[in-house]
Amino acid sequence: MSLRFDSTRTPDIVVIGAGLIGLAIALELIDRGAQVTVVDRGQSLGGASTAAAGMLAAADPGNPPELQELSRLSAERYPAFLGRLEALSGIAVPFQTNTTVQYLEDGSTVRLAEHSLDPRQLAAALRAAVNATSIRLLEHTQIAAADQNSGGATIRLNGGTAINAQAVVYAAGAWTSEVMAALDNDPISVTPCKGQMLRVRLPFPLDEVHRSERIYICPRTRGPQAGTALIGATVENAGFDMSVHGVDLDALRALAAKLIPELASEAEAPMVESWAGLRPATPDKLPILGACSRPGQFIATGHYRNGILQAPGTALVMADVLEGKAPCIDISALSPLRFACSVTG
Numbered sequence: 001m002s003l004r005f006d007s008t009r010t011p012d013i014v015v016i017g018a019g020l021i022g023l024a025i026a027l028e029l030i031d032r033g034a035q036v037t038v039v040d041r042g043q044s045l046g047g048a049s050t051a052a053a054g055m056l057a058a059a060d061p062g063n064p065p066e067l068q069e070l071s072r073l074s075a076e077r078y079p080a081f082l083g084r085l086e087a088l089s090g091i092a093v094p095f096q097t098n099t100t101v102q103y104l105e106d107g108s109t110v111r112l113a114e115h116s117l118d119p120r121q122l123a124a125a126l127r128a129a130v131n132a133t134s135i136r137l138l139e140h141t142q143i144a145a146a147d148q149n150s151g152g153a154t155i156r157l158n159g160g161t162a163i164n165a166q167a168v169v170y171a172a173g174a175w176t177s178e179v180m181a182a183l184d185n186d187p188i189s190v191t192p193c194k195g196q197m198l199r200v201r202l203p204f205p206l207d208e209v210h211r212s213e214r215i216y217i218c219p220r221t222r223g224p225q226a227g228t229a230l231i232g233a234t235v236e237n238a239g240f241d242m243s244v245h246g247v248d249l250d251a252l253r254a255l256a257a258k259l260i261p262e263l264a265s266e267a268e269a270p271m272v273e274s275w276a277g278l279r280p281a282t283p284d285k286l287p288i289l290g291a292c293s294r295p296g297q298f299i300a301t302g303h304y305r306n307g308i309l310q311a312p313g314t315a316l317v318m319a320d321v322l323e324g325k326a327p328c329i330d331i332s333a334l335s336p337l338r339f340a341c342s343v344t345g
């Protein structure tokens with residue numbers, strides 16, 4: 001499907017979900033001349049996007065091969081993405097680390113040229129950037145219905161307001177299936193994957209991520225969290241439960257201590273805070289990016305453990321798809337049509 005952005009229509013596009021993925025897409029779309037409204041039932045960036053560690057783990061040997069191109073594109077685009085946010089918001093988001101020490105199965109290590117950033121700093125810059133643009137951000141707003149029509153869709157908000165849109169992009173993270181089902185779309189298969197994490201004060205300076213297949217230690221070197229490190233994360237099938245359990249944090253700390261023994265004790269590395277977040281997971285652990293078979297309906301979700309990394313690339317390819325252009329990378333393996341996306345009118 002091809003959209004000709006026409007600024008006389010308000011808005012061209014409604015994005016459902018103001019996480020990093022939805023807002024990155026919105027920014028890319030307005031740069032291409034679209035009018036965009038983003039609707040979130042809660043606060044923007046209150047979901048997985050601020051629960052994440054912030055590793056831009058494009059070189060993680062555990063990544064599926066189908067993710068390589070999107071990850072490479074996103075890692076390459078990151079400096080320009082952060083530059084755009086800074087130009088709009090005046091807020092610079094620094095990389096916290098530039099190297100990851102990856103522990104391999106055979107006990108050896110490799111050093112990977114990878115960055116990490118603080119997702120809370122990213123969220124502050126992104127919110128301010130969005131506010132500096134024409135994007136209409138409706139927070140704490142429930143959608144009551146999405147009625148498809150020949151010109152696109154009419155989104156009806158609780159309270160009665162109706163928004164006519166040429167296209168709707170579903171980007172509600174772990175809640176995307178729920179939203180699509182509630183709006184009478186055939187549900188696609190996105191489930192929450194819970195991750196618990198803790199942040200500890202470091203007993204000595206650390207400026208590299210340490211990561212094995214089971215655990216990572218992600219230090220903060222700049223900003224308000226400097227001198228601390230995140231230890232994460234659990235990978236749990238626990239529905240929408242967000243509770244944090246001491247026993248799980250202890251298990252994470254014990255795994256981290258296998259890489260850096262000084263992290264074993266609360267006395268040497270006291271805990272500063274802990275939390276849980278919900279990753280959007282799909283059955284094949286790959287994102288869902290592209291057009292549904294219902295005209296004017298698009299999906300961008302399922303980024304699972306790599307959504308911070310993959311936001312800039314996702315924004316580019318989704319904007320291309322919405323404009324009816326061939327994306328600069330092959331995203332056929334990520335098509336919504338590989339699952340039960342709507343096939344009826």
Ligand SMILES: Cc1cc2nc3c(=O)[nH]c(=O)nc-3n(C[C@H](O)[C@H](O)[C@H](O)COP(=O)(O)OP(=O)(O)OC[C@H]3O[C@@H](n4cnc5c(N)ncnc54)[C@H](O)[C@@H]3O)c2cc1C
Pocket residue numbers: 016017018019020021022039040041042043044045046047048049050051052053054055056057142143171172173174175176179194195196197232233276277278279280300301302303304305306307308309310
């Ligand atoms: C513990 C943890 C660690 C992680 N670490 C990393 C990492 O180091 N590197 C990395 O790249 N990725 C990491 N991730 C993954 C990354 O956080 C996610 O892939 C990414 O944030 C997903 O972004 P999103 O915008 O799709 O979802 P979210 O950020 O969850 O946003 C979804 C939005 O949709 C809204 N919404 C829900 N229902 C509705 C509705 N009915 N109507 C309107 N809006 C709705 C929500 O309120 C929310 O704001 C981690 C995730 C977790 C949980």
